Amino acid sequence: MTTVSAATWLDVPADHPFGIATLPYGVFGTASDPDPRVGVAISDLILDLAPAVRVLAPELAPAVAGPSLDTLLAAGPRAWSRVRALVTTWLTDAGYSDRLAPHLVPARDAVMHLPFTVADYVDFYASEQHATNLGRMFRPGQDPLTPNWKHLPIGYHGRAGTVVGSGTDVVRPSGQRRGADGEITFGPSARLDIEAELGFVVGTPSRLGAPVDLARFDEHVFGACLVNDWSARDIQAWEYVPLGPFLGKSFATSVSPWIVPLAALEPARVPPPARTVPLLPYLDDAATPPWGLDVRLEVRLNGHVVSRPRFEGMYWTPAQMLAHLTANGASLRTGDLYASGTISGERPDQRGSLIELSWGGAEPLRLPDGTTRTFLEDGDEVVISASAPGADGAVIGFGEVRGRILPAHQAPR
CATH class of the missing domain: 3.90.850.10 (Fumarylacetoacetase-like, C-terminal domain)
Structure with missing residues (x-):
């Protein structure tokens, strides 16, 4: 039986490729809200990043506003590290569960987009x-x-x-x-x-x-x-x-x-x-x-x-x-x-x-x-x-x- 990671309050198998150690970034939309927006994958869910950041870290809202990863890419290493650290904290501290739950979207409901504007x-x-x-x-x-x-x-x-x-x-x-x-x-x-x-x-x-x-x-x-x-x-x-x-x-x-x-x-x-x-x-x-x-x-x-x-x-x-x-x-x-x-x-x-x-x-x-x-x-x-x-x-x-x-x-x- 696969054990569940104790590092997150979500039910995530310890060997899931999109566990708390990965947290990759992408751009997605849904049938109910097709506008492209930045998301972070965690297990079989996607954290809709912009609304979560607006509530929990508003100073970083411009960097993740979307509709692509372009702004976050341009924000540089300090912003990358800050966003990743915050998302990790939110997903490992059960005190954030009620505030994050409305912004977690089943990955099966998402339509993925090209995540950034390719310059060269x-x-x-x-x-x-x-x-x-x-x-x-x-x-x-x-x-x-x-x-x-x-x-x-x-x-x-x-x-x-x-x-x-x-x-x-x-x-x-x-x-x-x-x-x-x-x-x-x-x-x-x-x-x-x-x-x-x-x-x-x-x-x-x-x-x-x-x-x-x-x-x-x-x-x-x-x-x-x-x-x-x-x-x-x-x-x-x-x-x-x-x-x-x-x-x-x-x-x-x-x-x-x-x-x-x-x-x-x-x-x-x-x-x-x-x-x-x-x-x-x-x-x-x-x-x-x-x-x-x-x-x-x-x-x-x-x-x-x-x-x-x-x-x-x-x-x-x-x-x-x-x-x-x-x-x-x-x-x-x-x-x-x-x-x-x-x-x-x-x-x-x-x-x-x-x-x-x-x-x-x-x-x-x-x-x-x-x-x-x-x-x-x-x-x-x-x-x-x-x-x-x-x-x-x-x-x-x-x-x-x-x-x-x-x-x-x-x-x-």
């Missing part, structure tokens, strides 16, 4: 295993990693306007492709893929021209979420030389509705893998507290588990990604989102993309229902979930990010 979107390529697997496929007989890979976090600047909330259907993209015979055609992608990733949400902006060093990572990043960076591999393969991903990536990137604050992830911090080449000073984290994270993902395709990637094996940490992103003086804006790139491990069942799971289509993936996949088919649904260890055996949950593939639109004439 950058996607990295931080998994050595993923980069090695793709290098072996595309450059057989050569070093699978490019010469720069272990010297800097490689990334590309994506399209913020096509970052969508979990549950948004994804229309199969069309684009130019080059066939094995060299013929160039335009049409729906035949190699539509997923990328299981962790994303990081920027709250505090930075000044143009001023890099953000490793030690200031948690002054700027509010929290983490799940990302599925959908990828059209055939379109990408034809277009990416010499400037990198474009239409093969920009059609949709899905994010989870809940943002887990960095404070909740403190117990999950782990050292990154041993580095095999010296790093330049701005990326050298040997003397700073580590920002590797023990986050465990699960990828389901049509309800079947196909992969269990683990973030702890990522070569580059989110702090290093942020330091490199701003190393040239590029400024941060509230709502910037950057993602890790595909999370893949050493074992075949830890690969975070179909191109790896099917080895470029050469080894079809067999599902438990007897069907096979190399890449996504119309009607397929992908669900990515994740959790991390918390203090005293708690589970830190990320919720899930899901998306279903719809047929391509008719090609333009």
Whole structure:
């Protein structure tokens, strides 16, 4: 029998991913009140934050007024810490139960929204295993990693306007492709893929021209979420030389509705893998507290588990990604989102993309229902979930990010 956490006056199972140790932030509405507003998840409930704060901490009301997390993100670390501490107190002190009860909404009644306005979107390529697997496929007989890979976090600047909330259907993209015979055609992608990733949400902006060093990572990043960076591999393969991903990536990137604050992830911090080449000073984290994270993902395709990637094996940490992103003086804006790139491990069942799971289509993936996949088919649904260890055996949950593939639109004439 699952025990109930004594830390909160609510009936919350001790191993619930949205227990008192998590308290993630999202934006929701209901049928009776559809206006988007900020909420904090606790078990199977959502605390409607704005009315609770107006009554119990009115000085913080502007930061959580909604209709998105934007204002809270911009309020900075002191406000983040204050709000989290207050919500924790309210949910652990039974003296607040009568005042909070009217503001607790069953999660089943909520409609979740994209939680923040995405200012910019950058996607990295931080998994050595993923980069090695793709290098072996595309450059057989050569070093699978490019010469720069272990010297800097490689990334590309994506399209913020096509970052969508979990549950948004994804229309199969069309684009130019080059066939094995060299013929160039335009049409729906035949190699539509997923990328299981962790994303990081920027709250505090930075000044143009001023890099953000490793030690200031948690002054700027509010929290983490799940990302599925959908990828059209055939379109990408034809277009990416010499400037990198474009239409093969920009059609949709899905994010989870809940943002887990960095404070909740403190117990999950782990050292990154041993580095095999010296790093330049701005990326050298040997003397700073580590920002590797023990986050465990699960990828389901049509309800079947196909992969269990683990973030702890990522070569580059989110702090290093942020330091490199701003190393040239590029400024941060509230709502910037950057993602890790595909999370893949050493074992075949830890690969975070179909191109790896099917080895470029050469080894079809067999599902438990007897069907096979190399890449996504119309009607397929992908669900990515994740959790991390918390203090005293708690589970830190990320919720899930899901998306279903719809047929391509008719090609333009």
